[in-house]
Amino acid sequence: MTETTRPGTGFSRVKVDAFEDVPEEPGSPKPDPILVADGITRRFGGLTAVDVDHIEFQRGVITGLIGPNGAGKTTLFNLLTGFDKPNTGVWRFDGREVRGVSAHKVAKMGMVRTFQLTKALSRLTVMDNMKLGASGQVGEKFFSSLIPPRWRAQETANEAKAEALLERFNLTHMAGEFAGSLSGGQRKLLEMARALMVDPQLVMLDEPMAGVNPALAQSIVGHVQDLAAEGLTVVFVEHDMDVVRTISDWVVVMAEGRVIAEGRHSSIVADSRVIDAYLGRHHGTPITEADEAQILAEAQAEIEAEERAREEEGA
Amino acid sequence: MNWENIFSNALESAIGRDAMVYALAAVGLNLHFGYTGLLNFGQVGFMAVGAYGVGISVIEFGWPLWAGVLVGIVAATMLALVLGVPTLRLRADYLAIVTIAAGEILRFIFRAAEFRDFTGGSNGINGFAGDFNDANPFSNGQYGFWIVKFSETQIWVLTVGWTLVLLSVLLIWALVRSPWGRVLKAIREDEDAVRALGKNVYAYKMQSLIVGGVIGSFAGMMLALSAGSVQPDNYGTATTFFAYVCLLLGGAATIWGPVVGSMLFWLIMSFTENMLRQAVDNDYIPDSIMTGTQVGQVRFMLVGLLLVLLMVFRPQGIFGDRREIAMTTR
Numbered sequence: 001m002t003e004t005t006r007p008g009t010g011f012s013r014v015k016v017d018a019f020e021d022v023p024e025e026p027g028s029p030k031p032d033p034i035l036v037a038d039g040i041t042r043r044f045g046g047l048t049a050v051d052v053d054h055i056e057f058q059r060g061v062i063t064g065l066i067g068p069n070g071a072g073k074t075t076l077f078n079l080l081t082g083f084d085k086p087n088t089g090v091w092r093f094d095g096r097e098v099r100g101v102s103a104h105k106v107a108k109m110g111m112v113r114t115f116q117l118t119k120a121l122s123r124l125t126v127m128d129n130m131k132l133g134a135s136g137q138v139g140e141k142f143f144s145s146l147i148p149p150r151w152r153a154q155e156t157a158n159e160a161k162a163e164a165l166l167e168r169f170n171l172t173h174m175a176g177e178f179a180g181s182l183s184g185g186q187r188k189l190l191e192m193a194r195a196l197m198v199d200p201q202l203v204m205l206d207e208p209m210a211g212v213n214p215a216l217a218q219s220i221v222g223h224v225q226d227l228a229a230e231g232l233t234v235v236f237v238e239h240d241m242d243v244v245r246t247i248s249d250w251v252v253v254m255a256e257g258r259v260i261a262e263g264r265h266s267s268i269v270a271d272s273r274v275i276d277a278y279l280g281r282h283h284g285t286p287i288t289e290a291d292e293a294q295i296l297a298e299a300q301a302e303i304e305a306e307e308r309a310r311e312e313e314g315a
Numbered sequence: 316m317n318w319e320n321i322f323s324n325a326l327e328s329a330i331g332r333d334a335m336v337y338a339l340a341a342v343g344l345n346l347h348f349g350y351t352g353l354l355n356f357g358q359v360g361f362m363a364v365g366a367y368g369v370g371i372s373v374i375e376f377g378w379p380l381w382a383g384v385l386v387g388i389v390a391a392t393m394l395a396l397v398l399g400v401p402t403l404r405l406r407a408d409y410l411a412i413v414t415i416a417a418g419e420i421l422r423f424i425f426r427a428a429e430f431r432d433f434t435g436g437s438n439g440i441n442g443f444a445g446d447f448n449d450a451n452p453f454s455n456g457q458y459g460f461w462i463v464k465f466s467e468t469q470i471w472v473l474t475v476g477w478t479l480v481l482l483s484v485l486l487i488w489a490l491v492r493s494p495w496g497r498v499l500k501a502i503r504e505d506e507d508a509v510r511a512l513g514k515n516v517y518a519y520k521m522q523s524l525i526v527g528g529v530i531g532s533f534a535g536m537m538l539a540l541s542a543g544s545v546q547p548d549n550y551g552t553a554t555t556f557f558a559y560v561c562l563l564l565g566g567a568a569t570i571w572g573p574v575v576g577s578m579l580f581w582l583i584m585s586f587t588e589n590m591l592r593q594a595v596d597n598d599y600i601p602d603s604i605m606t607g608t609q610v611g612q613v614r615f616m617l618v619g620l621l622l623v624l625l626m627v628f629r630p631q632g633i634f635g636d637r638r639e640i641a642m643t644t645r
Contacts, residue, residue, distance in 0.1 A: 124497070135512075140495050144495075148493070198513055
C-alpha cells in the first residue's frame with residue numbers, strides 16, 4: 001500500500017482503493033479506465049521504439065510512467081496524443097476511438113499534454129499564453145475576429161479564468177511579461193497552467209520536474225496532486241523516483257518499448273524485472289567467465305539470425 | 316550638385332508608386348512571416364497572378380475592371396491553396412522552397428511563347444488601364460506640395476494605392492489584436508504547443524497564407540494598373556526580396572513597419588542613386604573610381620551596407636521591440 005501524502009484525504013483513499021482488485025501485472029485491466037490502448041507499435045527503421053500489447057489508465061488517479069532512457073515513454077505520449085502515428089494499434093479515450101485523430105482534435109476531446117522540452121511561447125506574454133489555451137473561442141474564427149463585440153465578453157471571462165490559474169501557480173506577477181523571460185521552472189508551471197485552460201479530463205505531463213530547482217519541483221508536485229484532487233486524471237513521465245513514490249497512485253514501467261511491470265510503487269521497486277531494466281541483468285554479481293561465454297554466444301546467435309533474415313529478405 | 320533635385324526625387328520616391336506597391340506586398344508578407352512565421356519567398360507569385368488576373372480578364376476576355384480585380388483575388392486565393400495544401404503540414408523550410416520555385420514557375424508560364432495568345436509572352440499585356448484612368452477624378456495638371464510634384468495620372472494611382480495600403484494595414488491591425496491573431500503569433504513561436512492546446516494549426520496557416528497573398532495580389536494589380544501594362548520580367552524573385560527588405564527595415568510583426576520600411580527603402584534607393592549620379596556628372600567622383608554606368612551597382616552596395624548596419628545596430632527594425640529579438644524563440 002502506497003503512503004499518500006495528499007492533502008484533503010478521504011478522497012485519495014477511495015481512489016487508491018480503486019486498485020484493490022487490480023493484479024500488479026503488465027496490461028492489467030482497471031475498474032474504470034479512461035484510456036485503453038491495444039497493440040501499439042512504432043518503428044523507426046529497424047528500431048522498435050514502442051511495442052505495447054495492452055495498457056489501461058485508471059480515471060481520476062495519478063499514474064507515473066517510468067523507465068530508463070530510450071524506453072519509449074515520450075514516443076508513447078506522442079502516439080497517444082496524435083503527435084505521431086503508430087505502425088499498428090488502436091486506442092480509446094473515454095470510450096471514443098482516437099486512432100487517426102489529429103493532435104488538435106485529441107486535445108479538444110480532453111486529453112492534453114505538455115512537453116519534455118518546455119514550449120513556452122516566448123514572444124507572447126504570459127497572459128496571452130494562458131488565454132490561448134481556452135477552447136471554443138469565437139474570436140479565433142477569422143470573420144468573427146474582425147468584430148470585437150462578438151468575442152469581448154468571452155475574452156474577459158477567459159482572462160478571469162487565466163488570472164485565477166496564474167494566481168494558483170504563483171505566476172500572477174509575471175502576467176504581463178513575455179513568456180521567454182520566465183525561468184525554466186516558471187515555464188513548466190506556465191505550461192501546466194496553460195494546459196488547464198483547455199479544461200482537460202486527462203493531462204499527460206512529460207517530465208514536469210526536469211531541470212527545475214528542488215524548491216520549485218516541490219511546488220510542482222503539490223500542483224500535480226491538486227489536479228488529481230480536483231478529479232482530473234494525470235499521467236506523467238518522471239525520472240526522480242522520490243517524486244514518483246510521493247505522488248503516484250499507480251506506476252507503469254517501460255523498457256525497450258514494452259510495458260514490463262505495473263503496480264503500486266512499493267511492489268514496483270521490488271520487482272526484479274524493473275531492477276534488471278534499470279541496472280542490467282548482472283548487477284551485483286560479477287560476471288563469471290562462463291557467463292561471459294554465454295553472453296557472447298547469445299550475441300553471436302542473434303547476429304546470425306539477423307543476417308539470415310536479411311538474406312531471406314534480399315532473396 | 317542640385318540638392319533640391321536630389322531631395323525632391325527622394326521624397327517623391329518615398330511616397331511614390333514603388334513605395335506604395337512594395338508597402339502592399341510587405342504588409343501581406345508581414346502577416347505571413349512577421350505574425351505567422353511562414354517563410355513565403357514567393358510573394359511575387361501572388362503579385363503576378365493579381366496583375367495577370369486583371370490584364371487577361373480585361374484585354375483577352377473584355378471584362379470590366381472590377382471583374383478583373385475579382386479574378387485577381389480568386390487567383391491569389393487559389394495560388395495560396397495550391398502552395399499551402401502540400402507544404403503547410405511540413406516544416407517551415409519546405410514552404411520557402413516551394414514558394415520561391417512557384418514564383419519562378421509562374422513567371423516562366425506567363426512569359427512562355429506557348430501561351431502568347433493569353434499572356435502576350437515576354438511582351439506582356441498592354442493597355443488595360445482604360446477603366447481605371449477613366450475613373451480618375453483629378454483634372455490635368457500638377458499635384459503635390461513643397462518640392463514634391465506628381466502628374467494627374469500618378470496622383471490617381473497613388474490615391475487608390477495608398478488607400479489600399481491603409482485599408483490592408485487596418486485589416487491586419489484588427490486581425491492581430493484579436494484572438495485569431497494570437498493563435499497566429501503562437502504558431503510562429505511553436506506550432507506543436509498550439510496543436511497541443513486544440514487549435515487546428517494547418518487551417519490557421521492556410522488562412523494567413525490566403526489573406527497575405529490576396530494583399531500581395533493587390534500590390535501586383537496596382538503595379539500593373541499604374542502603367543496599364545504587365546511585363547513578366549517585373550515579377551522576378553528580386554521583387555520578393557525587396558519586399559522582405561522593406562519589411563525587416565520597418566520591423567516585422569509591427570503594424571506600420573512594412574509601410575514605413577517600404578517608404579524608407581525607396582527613399583534611400585532614390586537618394587543614393589541621384590546623389591552618386593550627380594557626383595559623377597559633376598566630376599566630384601573621377602571616372603577612374605566610378606563611371607556613370609556603374610552608379611546602379613554601387614547604389615546597391617551602399618543600400619546593402621546600410622542594411623547590414625541596421626541589422627547590427629537595430630535588428631528589430633525601426634518599429635520592432637528589442638526585447639522580442641533578444642528572446643530565443645525555441
